[in-house]
Amino acid sequence: MSATVTELRPGGSDRPVxxxxINGLRLDGRPVLGAMELRVKRGETVALVGPSGIGKTTLLRAVAGxxxxxxxxxxxPARTAMIFQEPTLLPWRTLTDNLRVTTGIDAGAADKLLAEIGLGGRGDAFPGQLSLGQQRRMALARAFATRPELLLMDEPFVSLDPGLVDEMMGLFLRLRAETQATTLFVTHVRDEAARLASRIVTLGGPPATVVDDAPNRAGPKGVGYC
Structure with missing residues (x-):
């Protein structure tokens, strides 16, 4: 029997987003996820960490349906957005259209958002004309522009140079501060979890189970966009 993915309706402040x-999940007969329970409260940024191949992405995809x-x-929640490892921009649409078609914002708001992420004046460009770092910025901005109740991110900074990773983390922190979106993200990099997350959940296994769930005592660091 498959998990029932249901919409959480607004409730009290203690109700998790x-x-x-779940009791588990199998892929091709192999147990990937074990029994686990995880709650993410409104406003939290939770990092999922653990060994490669343990099932972090599988769990994120299950949450996304x-x-x-x-x-x-x-x-x-119904308003859930997901950022994948590779940007999922529409290659046949301009940057402005990529923002507007999924978010419903007007052209002026799209132009303002492009300027905020360092792509001002490039609204008529296409995704293929951007660097990987610029595409990642676009994907991040588009996800936040939907005003999601829950944002899921699967290694959004993978394959980027350290300087670009720092830039992307700064952008995330700024957009997160503006929107207060509850976030669950996967990372293999402990430094990313330490800088961005309010709480760090560690998966072990196989099959994947929660082996540690602890607040990030230091808290997210910095909100600037470099």
């Missing part, structure tokens, strides 16, 4: 209660087969319940 995301509540995962993109991976079936989990046994149990996943309660998530």
């Amino acid at each position: 995301l509540h995962i209660r 993109l991976q079936r087969g989990a046994e149990g319940h996943i309660d998530a």
Whole structure:
């Protein structure tokens, strides 16, 4: 029986934005996720860390409704956005259209957002004309522009040079401060978790289970955009 992914409706301040209660998930007969329960409260930024191949991305996809087969319940808000490892911009649409078609914002708001992420005046350009770092900025800005209740990010800074990673983390922190979007993200880099997350959840296994769940005592560091 597949997990029931249901929409969480607004409730009290203590009600989690995301509540995962599953007994496991198998892929091709192999147990990938084990039994786990995870709650993410409104306003939290939670990092998912653990060994490569442990099932972090599978869990994220299950939350997004993109991976079936989990046994149990996943309660998530209807307004959930996901940023994948590779930017999923529409290559046949301009940057302005990429922002507007998924968010419903007007052209003026799109131009303002492009300026905020360092792409001012390039609204008529196409994604293929951008560097990978610029495409990642676009994907991040587009996701936040949808005003999601829950933002899912699967290694959004992978394959970027250290300087670009620092720039992207700064942009995330700034947009996150503006929108207060609850966020669950996957990373293999402990420094990213330490800088961005208010809480760090560690998966172990296989199959993947929660082996540690602790607040980030230092808290997210910095909100500037470099």
